[in-house]
Every structure is written in structure tokens, then in C-alpha cells.
Amino acid sequence: xxxxxxxxxxxxxxxxxxxxxxxxxxxxxxxxxxxxxxxxxxxxxxxxxxxxxxxxxxxxxxxxxxxxxxxxxxxxxxxxxxxxxxxxxxxxxxxxxxxxxxxxxxxxxxxxxxxxxxxxxxxxxxxxxxxx
Numbered sequence: 459x460x461x462x463x464x465x466x467x468x469x470x471x472x473x474x475x476x477x478x479x480x481x482x483x484x485x486x487x488x489x490x491x492x493x494x495x496x497x498x499x500x501x502x503x504x505x506x507x508x509x510x511x512x513x514x515x516x517x518x519x520x521x522x523x524x525x526x527x528x529x530x531x532x533x534x535x536x537x538x539x540x541x542x543x544x545x546x547x548x549x550x551x552x553x554x555x556x557x558x559x560x561x562x563x564x565x566x567x568x569x570x571x572x573x574x575x576x577x578x579x580x581x582x583x584x585x586x587x588x589x590x
Contacts, residue, residue, distance in 0.1 A: 473523055477516060484557045486499045510568075513565075518571035521572045548568070
């Protein structure tokens with residue numbers, strides 16, 4: 459499966475582009491599609507500890523996809539730095555986008571999504587199963 463993602467990096471790039479479009483759209487693009495109301499944001503699960511669960515899941519998923527895509531590449535560190543930077547920048551851009559607003563809970567969700575995956579992967583590298 460990892461080999462599949464590394465051969466088809468387009469998946470990472472397409473999901474990344476989709477995430478950027480969803481973030482920069484004035485209002486909620488998903489709300490427009492699913493609820494016919496661009497002011498309603500679909501909620502996957504309840505937020506936890508003042509952290510946006512939707513943002514946590516989105517950035518966790520894209521970080522996992524980044525790991526699967528660039529696992530055996532020298533670009534992995536660059537991709538992880540990119541994900542950390544974009545998780546901050548996209549939320550800061552909400553200050554400028556109509557119908558959007560900067561929220562600390564969203565920013566924490568973004569960062570936590572990336573950091574948790576990095577932390578779990580480092581634990582797997584340290585204590586996990588190694589190839590023999």
C-alpha cells in the first residue's frame with residue numbers, strides 16, 4: 459500500500475489542493491453541497507478540549523497521506539515542515555476571507571492533527587516492528 463502512494467503522489471497533491479480550496483472558500487463549501495447552506499459547517503464529531511475535531515481529522519489525514527507518499531523519500535522532512543506551516547497559514551488567512559474567522563480551536567486542531575501523526579510515527583520508528 460505504501461508503494462502505491464509513493465508511485466501515485468498525485469493523491470497527496472489532489473487531497474492537499476482540495477484542503478486548500480475548502481479552507482479558502484468564503485463560507486462552507488461542504489455546507490453548500492450537503493445542506494444547501496454555505497453558513498453551516500458539517501461537524502464529524504463534537505470538538506474536544508477546545509480543539510476543532512474537523513480540523514484535527516483533516517490535518518491528521520493529510521499528514522498520514524504525506525507519510526505514506528514520501529516515506530522512503532528525502533523530501534519527507536520538507537513535507538512535514540510544509541504541513542506544519544500550511545496548518546498555521548490557512549487558519550491565519552481566515553482573518554482576510556469573508557464569512558470566515560480566525561479561531562484558536564481550529565488552529566490547535568490543525569497543529570495537533572499534524573503533531574500527533576508525527577509523534578505516533580516516531581514512536582512506531584522507535585518501538586515498532588522493524589523489517590528483518
